[in-house]
Amino acid sequence: MHKVKVVLSLSLLLTTAFTSASVSASSNEQISDFSPTQVEAPLVIPSNTVTVNSFLSDAEKARLSDFGFSQEEIENFTLDQYNNFNQKVGKDTTGELIGTETTYYKITNHQVTEVTEQELNEGAAKTNALNKLKESLLITAATDNTIETNWMVMTLSTTKLSTGTYNLKNSFRWKTFPTYKLTDVVGITINPNLTYLNNTEYGNYQTSSAGVAPIVYDNYALVATKKDVPGLGFPVDLKSYSSNGRSTDGHSGYVAFQVQKNNSSALSTNAYGHYAHLYNTINYSISLSSASMSISGATQTDYMSDTSLSWNF
Numbered sequence: 001m002h003k004v005k006v007v008l009s010l011s012l013l014l015t016t017a018f019t020s021a022s023v024s025a026s027s028n029e030q031i032s033d034f035s036p037t038q039v040e041a042p043l044v045i046p047s048n049t050v051t052v053n054s055f056l057s058d059a060e061k062a063r064l065s066d067f068g069f070s071q072e073e074i075e076n077f078t079l080d081q082y083n084n085f086n087q088k089v090g091k092d093t094t095g096e097l098i099g100t101e102t103t104y105y106k107i108t109n110h111q112v113t114e115v116t117e118q119e120l121n122e123g124a125a126k127t128n129a130l131n132k133l134k135e136s137l138l139i140t141a142a143t144d145n146t147i148e149t150n151w152m153v154m155t156l157s158t159t160k161l162s163t164g165t166y167n168l169k170n171s172f173r174w175k176t177f178p179t180y181k182l183t184d185v186v187g188i189t190i191n192p193n194l195t196y197l198n199n200t201e202y203g204n205y206q207t208s209s210a211g212v213a214p215i216v217y218d219n220y221a222l223v224a225t226k227k228d229v230p231g232l233g234f235p236v237d238l239k240s241y242s243s244n245g246r247s248t249d250g251h252s253g254y255v256a257f258q259v260q261k262n263n264s265s266a267l268s269t270n271a272y273g274h275y276a277h278l279y280n281t282i283n284y285s286i287s288l289s290s291a292s293m294s295i296s297g298a299t300q301t302d303y304m305s306d307t308s309l310s311w312n313f
Contacts, residue, residue, distance in 0.1 A: 055079055066095045068157030068169040073254065078219055081204050088202040089258070095159035095167060102155040103307045107179070107277070108148070110302055115151075124151040124175035131177060151175040156188070156273035156307040161258070165197060170273035170307070171254035178251060181238040183281040186222075186255050187274040187293045189231035193263040194271070196232065203234050203255035209242035210249040218243050222255055226286040232257055233274075233286040233293060261313055273307035 056064075056077060064074050067089070089095075104120040106113045115123070127149055152174045159167040170188045178184075186203075190196065203222030208215050218239065226233035234255045239248050261269070274293035278284065284297035291308075295301045 056082070063094065066097050067159050067167055068097060068100060068155070068171070068256075069254075070155070070171070072173075073171065073252075076206060076217060080221075081219065084202055084204075084221065088200055088256075089161070089167060090163065094162045097157060097159050099309050099311045100155060100157040101273075101307050101309045102153060103273075103305065105152050105154070105304050107150040107152070107302055110300060112302055112304055114305055120151050120153060120175060123149065127151065127176045148179060150177065150179055152178075152275075152304070154273055154275055154304055154307050156271065156309045158271060158309055158311055165258045165260045166194070167256060167258050168271050169254055169256035170275075171252070172275055173252040174250070177249075178238055178277060180277070180279050181240045181248070182278055183284075184236045184238060184278055185233055185274075185276045185286055185293070185295060186236055186253070187226070187231060187233040187286070187288065188255065188257070189272045189274065189288050189290055189293060190259055191269040191271065192230075192290055193261060193266040193269050194259040195262045196227070196229075197258040197260060201232055201234075201255070201257035203253065205236050205253035206250070207239050207242060207248045207252075208250040209244050209246040211246050215249075216242050216244045216246075222253060224255070224257075226288060228288045230288045230290045231272075231293075233288060266313060268310060268312045270308060270310040273309075275304040277302040277304075 056074070060082075061074050064077070064085075065071075067085075069077075102117075104115050104117055106115045106119070106123060152172060154170065154172045157169045157171075159169070161167055168188050168190070170186060172186055201224050203224075205220045205222055206217055208217050220237070220239075222234045222236060224232040224234050232255070236253060238251055242248050259271075272291050276293065276295050278295060278298040279300035279302075280298045282297075284295055287294045287296065292306065
């Protein structure tokens with residue numbers, strides 16, 4: 001009887017405290033499958049832990065924007081990221097951003113729903129406020145009787161390069177804590193009238209430390225472990241702890257590669273952005289088609305609805 005009273009009181013406390021909180025919303029983001037025995041080196045490579053991008057000139061920031069990087073991504077760029085970017089696309093290569101598509105997601109009990117930007121901002125603010133309240137009350141997963149909701153955003157972009165090829169980029173940003181911090185998969189698939197250019201892929205995953213300042217940002221280079229005619233898939237090892245020993249807070253990243261037209265009669269084409277949140281990653285494989293990505297071997301996978309983008313040649 002006492003246990004029932006404690007659970008009910010906890011739920012009432014969370015509801016009362018959360019309802020009374022003032023929440024503000026921002027109105028203004030060769031085929032190979034992965035298995036543990038196939039990869040000798042880690043899938044992610046630690047980079048600079050503190051982001052300092054004062055080395056970027058205004059012209060360089062504008063150039064990154066033309067390649068589909070958001071203001072937030074540019075502000076958190078590291079020198080290692082920029083050097084890798086230049087190595088993959090060419091230091092003197094310029095681009096014209098010709099299309100972007102952003103999709104916003106709500107994830108509750110394995111149910112993924114597309115929402116508006118306003119719904120995401122308001123919902124994420126409420127969820128983060130509730131999570132902070134739980135933390136202050138020392139509520140753990142074992143004693144939590146509330147339904148967990150997560151929010152994330154994914155943006156697919158395409159840039160026409162001065163070389164005549166196209167740079168495809170798919171970025172993601174969790175607006176709240178992911179339910180599980182294991183290994184997710186982000187990918188891009190392409191129309192059959194496009195061909196992936198070998199060794200042009202690049203990507204980065206960034207997380208920040210939670211708590212008081214100084215905030216530490218950890219960066220990890222992403223590697224495509226699935227390369228197929230329809231596209232590429234990149235595992236993302238979501239981190240539970242930052243390099244300073246604190247728990248992690250923000251989780252975001254991007255993957256990109258170049259493609260070229262392979263059909264002289266084609267007038268238009270398209271590409272798709274994918275993201276899968278995995279709940280068991282002991283042994284899994286990635287499958288790609290020209291318009292989809294699927295995961296086998298995981299006990300549960302939450303698929304964000306695909307983001308699609310079309311453009312004329």
